[in-house]
Amino acid sequence: MMREFNTLEVAVEENIAVITINRPKFLNALNTEVLRELAEAADIIDADSSIRAVILTGSGEKAFVAGADIVEMQNKNVLEGREFSSLGNKAFSKIENLKIPVIAAVNGFALGGGCELTMACDIRIASNKAKFGQPEIGLGIMPGFGGSQRLPRLVGKGIAKEILFTGEIINAERAYEIGLVNRIVDATELLVEAKKIAQTIASKSPLGVSFTKKAVNEGTNLDLERAVSLEVELFGSLFSTKDQKEGMSAFLEKRQAAFKGE
Structure with missing residues (x-):
């Protein structure tokens, strides 16, 4: 509130x-x-x-x-x-x-x-x-x-x-x-x-957006090797989420994704 x-x-x-x-x-x-x-x-x-x-x-x-x-x-x-x-x-x-x-x-x-x-x-x-x-x-x-x-x-x-x-x-x-x-x-x-x-x-995946923001904000203060490692870690983590499953299923089924941030 x-x-x-x-x-x-x-x-x-x-x-x-x-x-x-x-x-x-x-x-x-x-x-x-x-x-x-x-x-x-x-x-x-x-x-x-x-x-x-x-x-x-x-x-x-x-x-x-x-x-x-x-x-x-x-x-x-x-x-x-x-x-x-x-x-x-x-x-x-x-x-x-x-x-x-x-x-x-x-x-x-x-x-x-x-x-x-x-x-x-x-x-x-x-x-x-x-x-x-x-x-x-x-x-x-x-x-x-x-x-x-x-x-x-x-x-x-x-x-x-x-x-x-x-x-x-x-x-x-x-x-x-x-x-x-x-x-x-x-x-x-x-x-x-x-x-x-x-x-x-x-309308996009809340977790995808949040992780992308983290990658940009933190990665720009790192050297490229460590920044890319951060991206790899965040990218991989998203494959444990319902948003990833929903987003890819929606794409293949040609429908609008309904993301819940989970």
Whole structure:
């Protein structure tokens, strides 16, 4: 059962969860409460085997997440700064490591912590009005929620360093060009498109999807030999599942598979 949150709206439609960060007056800025609630929502979703995909978006038309809350950060000392960074990284790691795919539906500004949050998701769909960037350098700090690590892994070191060192804000087209987003859609179609992708994923084998996500997330941090060994292990494990039997039987019988995640 999903509880009520102060800074999030969480709705489950059939087997898809939609998380909306709901601080529109503050452009959905990430403060301690938002980060704690995101972590809690991730834990609740992870424990619910009926949910097969997640969509993460922001409320209002202006921002997905415009960044971390500067009012809260301004007077932090060294220890408090590290604690805030650790809190954000723990929350984003929970999202990144959910067994099911997470789709970021980026409806506006995704800056600083907002851009970092999109990068913790598996798939990024951008509105044509979306803007991305890591402008922390202009505040005398640096990315603290994984941006210095996930951005180079997504777009390569050279482009990542340019974005990180200049604090430049880029539009959706540039984000697509460098591989930061998967596709761009009209703002009015953003959630529709995200839900289509989520529904497609939800129709597939939950175990197959989960094991594939694990293979990609863990394998990209290994050398190729160990990564392939991980794939071999996960691939073989799926042959003990009912999903594998159902999927292959359905294919041979020319019918739609009915996967149960077993």
